Amino acid sequence: MIPVVDIFAGPGGLNEGFSSIRDSDGKRVFNTVLSIEMESSAVKTLTLRAAHRFLTDRPGGQPQIYRDYLAQDVTYEEMRASAEVADAFSHAETEVRQFELSEVSRPESDELIRKALPAGQEWVLIGGPPCQAYSLAGRSRRKHDETFKDDHKHFLYREYLHIITEFRPAVFVMENVKGMLSSKNGDGKIFELIEQDLREPGYDLHSMVVSSDTGELKPTDFIIKSEQYGIPQKRHRVIIVGLRRDAQLPAPKVLEPREPVTVHDAIWSLPRLRSGISRRPQSTWEDWAAIRNQAHSFLRAVAGKERASAPDPYKLNTKSTSVRPAERFDKASAAGELQAWLRNDAAPATWNHEARGHMIEDLERYYLLASLVKADGLSPKVRSLPTAHWPKHNNINNLVVPFEDRFRVQVWGKPSSTVVSHIAKDGHYYIHPDPEQMRSLTVREAARLQTFPDNYVFLGNRTQQYTQVGNAVPPLLAAKIAERIAEVLV
Structure with missing residues (x-):
C-alpha cells in the first residue's frame, strides 16, 4: 500500500477519499500512516474512523460489540472498553495525533513523520492549511484589524512546504479556499508566493480539472467546482496536485465532469x-x-x-x-x-x-x-x-x-x-x-x-x-482525485 500522511486533517474528508480506493483484489491502495489535527473533537472523529477501517479490514470483519455500537445499542464508552476493539484503537491512536503544526513544533512533527514513513517507499502528502485568513468572509470580518496581515494562518502553508522540502513526497495534494487567489500579503499575492514556493523544491503543479497540456495554468485553473463532478453542493475550492520531478511520474488525468446531483x-x-x-x-x-x-x-x-x-x-x-x-x-x-x-x-x-x-x-x-x-x-x-x-x-x-x-x-x-x-x-x-x-x-x-x-x-x-x-473536503471528490493519483503511482 502507498503510505499517506494527512496534515491539517480536520475530520478526515481527504483521508476518507484516499482510504476508499481499492485495487482489483479489493485491497486498499493507500494506507494512512499519520493524521495530524489540533482540534480535539475532530481528533476523536478521526480516531474512531481509523479504528473503523482497522476493524472492517481485519479477518472476520467487525466484532459484535462494534456492530452493536453502529446500531446504537451500546454507548461509545461501552464499545471502547471492550477488549474486542483494543487493538483497533491502539492502531488508531498511533495513526491519529493531536498536534499543532508550527515553526516552533517542527522538531516534534518531523519525528512523528519520520517514524510513520516506511523507508525507501514513495508516499503521498495530503491536507489543507486552515483557511480563515484566505477566505473572503474572514477578510471581511477583519477588514479594520491591523493584526490581520500578521495572522499566522496566512503562513501555515509554510508548514506544509517544510514537510515537502524535508521529506519529499512523490505526490502532494493541497486544498484551500478560492479566496486565497485574491488574498494579498504586503505587495504580493498569496497564491503567487505559494506557487513559487511549491515549485522550488522540484515539483510540477497540476490542476485536476484543466490539463497541463493546454499550456501554462492560470490560478483559476486550480479551482474545482464540485457540483460539476457529481457532488451535491456548489463548493468551489483550490486544489493543487504536485508531482516531484525526479520521480518522473506522468501528469494525472483530469476529473470527468458529471451531471448535476441535487x-x-x-x-x-x-x-x-x-x-x-x-x-x-x-x-x-x-x-x-x-x-x-x-x-x-x-x-x-x-x-x-x-x-x-x-x-x-x-x-x-x-x-x-x-x-x-x-x-x-x-x-x-x-x-x-x-x-x-x-x-x-x-x-x-x-x-x-x-x-x-x-x-x-x-x-x-x-x-x-x-x-x-x-x-x-x-x-x-x-x-x-x-x-x-x-x-x-x-x-x-x-x-x-x-x-x-x-x-x-x-x-x-x-x-x-x-x-x-x-x-x-x-x-x-x-x-x-x-x-x-x-x-x-x-x-x-x-x-x-x-x-x-x-x-x-x-x-x-x-x-x-x-x-x-x-471544514471538510467532500470525501467523494477526494476519492475521484485519489483514483487519478493511484493511476500515476501504481
Missing part, C-alpha cells in the same frame, strides 16, 4: 424530523404543530388559497435513528454513484440526525420561505416576506442589506450552497426544503451534502460536529 438526491431518504423550539426544551409535538399551523395561516395571507394547501398532519420527532430505504437511481448516473457511495456498508442506524431548536419567529420564517421557493428553484430572500416577518436587525430597512440572503432555503432540485463551518452558529443559511419539517439541516444532512458515508460517525457535541462537517 439536494433531493442526497438527503431525501433521511428520516423526517421536526425542529425543537428554543428555550422550550420540554415542548411537545402539539406545541410545534400549533406554530406550524400559525405559519400556514401566514402563508395563506401571503400566497393565496391556491398556493397554500393544508398542512400534512403527520407527527415528527426531533431526533431519529431509524433508516429509510434509499431511492432507486440508475447506477450509471451521478445520483446513483452518490447513493452507492453514501449507503455502502451503511450503519444499521442513522447517526448525527437531530434537529436543533429555533426561535418561534425563525420557525415561521423557515416555513414561509420554504413554501415560497419559486418554480425555477430560486430561494426567496427574507425581505420577500411581509415586513412583520423580517428579522429585527438594525440595518434591515437599508437600501443595501449585508448578508440579505442569510435566510436561504436549500432547494430540492439543485445542488446546495457551500456547506461551511458557520452552519455551527445558526441554521438560517441552511433551511430544509420541506416546509412541513420547518427547520434547518441536521449534521447528517450536511454530512450527506459533503458526501460523508452514512457509517461515518462524528463525535463531539453538536456544534463541534457541524464545524467538522463544514
Whole structure:
C-alpha cells in the first residue's frame, strides 16, 4: 500500500477519499500512516474512523460489540472498553495525533513523520492549511484589524512546504479556499508566493480539472467546482496536485465532469424530523404543530388559497435513528454513484440526525420561505416576506442589506450552497426544503451534502460536529482525485 500522511486533517474528508480506493483484489491502495489535527473533537472523529477501517479490514470483519455500537445499542464508552476493539484503537491512536503544526513544533512533527514513513517507499502528502485568513468572509470580518496581515494562518502553508522540502513526497495534494487567489500579503499575492514556493523544491503543479497540456495554468485553473463532478453542493475550492520531478511520474488525468446531483438526491431518504423550539426544551409535538399551523395561516395571507394547501398532519420527532430505504437511481448516473457511495456498508442506524431548536419567529420564517421557493428553484430572500416577518436587525430597512440572503432555503432540485463551518452558529443559511419539517439541516444532512458515508460517525457535541462537517473536503471528490493519483503511482 502507498503510505499517506494527512496534515491539517480536520475530520478526515481527504483521508476518507484516499482510504476508499481499492485495487482489483479489493485491497486498499493507500494506507494512512499519520493524521495530524489540533482540534480535539475532530481528533476523536478521526480516531474512531481509523479504528473503523482497522476493524472492517481485519479477518472476520467487525466484532459484535462494534456492530452493536453502529446500531446504537451500546454507548461509545461501552464499545471502547471492550477488549474486542483494543487493538483497533491502539492502531488508531498511533495513526491519529493531536498536534499543532508550527515553526516552533517542527522538531516534534518531523519525528512523528519520520517514524510513520516506511523507508525507501514513495508516499503521498495530503491536507489543507486552515483557511480563515484566505477566505473572503474572514477578510471581511477583519477588514479594520491591523493584526490581520500578521495572522499566522496566512503562513501555515509554510508548514506544509517544510514537510515537502524535508521529506519529499512523490505526490502532494493541497486544498484551500478560492479566496486565497485574491488574498494579498504586503505587495504580493498569496497564491503567487505559494506557487513559487511549491515549485522550488522540484515539483510540477497540476490542476485536476484543466490539463497541463493546454499550456501554462492560470490560478483559476486550480479551482474545482464540485457540483460539476457529481457532488451535491456548489463548493468551489483550490486544489493543487504536485508531482516531484525526479520521480518522473506522468501528469494525472483530469476529473470527468458529471451531471448535476441535487439536494433531493442526497438527503431525501433521511428520516423526517421536526425542529425543537428554543428555550422550550420540554415542548411537545402539539406545541410545534400549533406554530406550524400559525405559519400556514401566514402563508395563506401571503400566497393565496391556491398556493397554500393544508398542512400534512403527520407527527415528527426531533431526533431519529431509524433508516429509510434509499431511492432507486440508475447506477450509471451521478445520483446513483452518490447513493452507492453514501449507503455502502451503511450503519444499521442513522447517526448525527437531530434537529436543533429555533426561535418561534425563525420557525415561521423557515416555513414561509420554504413554501415560497419559486418554480425555477430560486430561494426567496427574507425581505420577500411581509415586513412583520423580517428579522429585527438594525440595518434591515437599508437600501443595501449585508448578508440579505442569510435566510436561504436549500432547494430540492439543485445542488446546495457551500456547506461551511458557520452552519455551527445558526441554521438560517441552511433551511430544509420541506416546509412541513420547518427547520434547518441536521449534521447528517450536511454530512450527506459533503458526501460523508452514512457509517461515518462524528463525535463531539453538536456544534463541534457541524464545524467538522463544514471544514471538510467532500470525501467523494477526494476519492475521484485519489483514483487519478493511484493511476500515476501504481
